[in-house]
Amino acid sequence: MPVVVVVGAQWGDEGKGAMVDSLAREADIVVRFQGGANAGHTVIYKGKPVALHLIPSGITHEHTVCVIGNGVVVDPKALLEEIDALSSLGISITPERLRISDRAHLTLPYHRMLDTAREMAGARLRLGTTRRGVGPTYVDKVDRVGVRVGDLRHPKRLEEKLRTNWEQKQAFFNALPPDDRPDFNEILDELLQYAQKLSPYICDTVMWLNEQADAGKRILLEGAQGTGLDVDFGTYPFVTSSNTTAGGACTGSGLPPTKITSVLGIAKAYTTRVGEGPFPTELQGEEQIKLREKGREYGATTGRPRRCGWFDAVLVRYSAIVNGCTAIALTKLDVLSGYPEVKICVAYRWRGEILTTFPAEVCVLEEVEPVYETLPGWDENLTQCKSWEQLPANAQRFVMRLQELTGVPIATVSVGPERSCVISVPDAPPIW
Ligand code: IMP
Numbered sequence: 001m002p003v004v005v006v007v008g009a010q011w012g013d014e015g016k017g018a019m020v021d022s023l024a025r026e027a028d029i030v031v032r033f034q035g036g037a038n039a040g041h042t043v044i045y046k047g048k049p050v051a052l053h054l055i056p057s058g059i060t061h062e063h064t065v066c067v068i069g070n071g072v073v074v075d076p077k078a079l080l081e082e083i084d085a086l087s088s089l090g091i092s093i094t095p096e097r098l099r100i101s102d103r104a105h106l107t108l109p110y111h112r113m114l115d116t117a118r119e120m121a122g123a124r125l126r127l128g129t130t131r132r133g134v135g136p137t138y139v140d141k142v143d144r145v146g147v148r149v150g151d152l153r154h155p156k157r158l159e160e161k162l163r164t165n166w167e168q169k170q171a172f173f174n175a176l177p178p179d180d181r182p183d184f185n186e187i188l189d190e191l192l193q194y195a196q197k198l199s200p201y202i203c204d205t206v207m208w209l210n211e212q213a214d215a216g217k218r219i220l221l222e223g224a225q226g227t228g229l230d231v232d233f234g235t236y237p238f239v240t241s242s243n244t245t246a247g248g249a250c251t252g253s254g255l256p257p258t259k260i261t262s263v264l265g266i267a268k269a270y271t272t273r274v275g276e277g278p279f280p281t282e283l284q285g286e287e288q289i290k291l292r293e294k295g296r297e298y299g300a301t302t303g304r305p306r307r308c309g310w311f312d313a314v315l316v317r318y319s320a321i322v323n324g325c326t327a328i329a330l331t332k333l334d335v336l337s338g339y340p341e342v343k344i345c346v347a348y349r350w351r352g353e354i355l356t357t358f359p360a361e362v363c364v365l366e367e368v369e370p371v372y373e374t375l376p377g378w379d380e381n382l383t384q385c386k387s388w389e390q391l392p393a394n395a396q397r398f399v400m401r402l403q404e405l406t407g408v409p410i411a412t413v414s415v416g417p418e419r420s421c422v423i424s425v426p427d428a429p430p431i432w
Pocket residue numbers: 011012013038039040127128129130131132133134135224225229238239240241274275276
């Protein structure tokens with residue numbers, strides 16, 4: 001009964017999509033358990049790129065059933081656009097292949113407006129969100145005024161719940177110029193249309209997933225974002241509004257901790273972050289631009305340039321602990337080719353003190369200086385390497401040092417975007 005959780009070990013964009021896509025070939029079911037249309041990755045289907053935001057990457061494999069779990073916030077418009085885009089490529093989306101939890105919350109059109117308004121209200125509030133309405137949707141969930149996917153099947157109840165939610169936003173609407181104020185009936189009509197299209201996919205995914213796990217099916221739980229963006233464990237308040245860590249896989253799917261068999265953390269061979277917030281190993285000026293261009297580090301959802309820096313072993317060690325990682329998949333090692341020396345942050349220096357654990361306070365993280373260990377680099381282009389033995393000795397040494405510092409076996413190393421570019425590390429534990 002393998003139930004594998006895949007989580008990001010940094011600040012998102014670690015290359016989880018490509019890893020999940022590769023693991024999904026061996027999975028029966030792939031589940032998204034948190035986040036919303038703020039996530040984004042591109043998978044290649046029959047030579048064409050497909051951008052996915054809400055639907056799990058397993059959708060391109062015909063035998064895989066994809067689940068949008070209860071912990072996800074679903075923007076129905078974005079979801080239907082994604083279903084249409086996939087269908088136009090010939091990918092069959094049927095209720096047998098796509099199941100949406102009746103307990104997931106709906107992102108309403110004005111959640112995006114609220115997200116944007118907050119970002120524009122002033123520098124003190126700005127977090128650099130994706131402005132996809134994800135935070136405001138979770139606020140309503142916790143405030144117990146959210147509208148859930150299951151409500152789409154009960155028009156009367158939908159109207160009542162939308163009204164409650166709507167009324168609670170009046171102060172915000174009234175502050176808008178009259179022409180910009182959303183119209184209740186328009187939104188209700190739009191939702192009723194979405195309801196017709198989405199109803200066949202809506203079900204009780206919690207019971208279904210548990211039955212499938214008990215029947216021995218292989219289940220992959222696909223995290224979005226990364227540990228540094230977790231609302232509890234990340235760099236609060238510069239975080240997303242959900243639990244991106246392995247615990248979130250349980251609360252966001254209904255599969256209990258006792259059914260999880262392994263946790264794979266994904267970490268890039270260096271670090272990136274989008275949006276605001278502390279980033280101890282961030283490079284500056286030309287050095288940052290060089291790494292961004294080498295790694296083509298631009299956001300999949302917003303196109304924003306990502307901030308780039310060296311590998312932060314303090315962060316990844318902390319991620320490995322918080323997630324209980326049984327293995328790490330290291331991605332984009334090929335990007336570091338050509339550096340005479342490569343650096344790893346092994347601790348932080350703060351006001352003369354050496355910190356070896358990830359501090360909770362953003363004000364501390366903003367002041368820390370990274371303590372680097374420098375290793376010899378390598379010049380060889382790694383993209384043609386097919387096995388561990390073919391990697392240059394210095395690249396192998398770098399990987400082994402990361403393994404030592406993070407305390408978790410590195411199971412695979414990626415040297416390019418294709419599936420064939422994932423190299424197994426000798427003696428690593430199996431992922432399934
Ligand atoms: P939100 O999730 O849109 O509310 O944004 C909160 C923070 O999470 C911002 O710093 C975003 O840039 C970041 N974020 C959200 N989704 C992703 C992602 O998929 N990759 C990387 N960062 C993300």
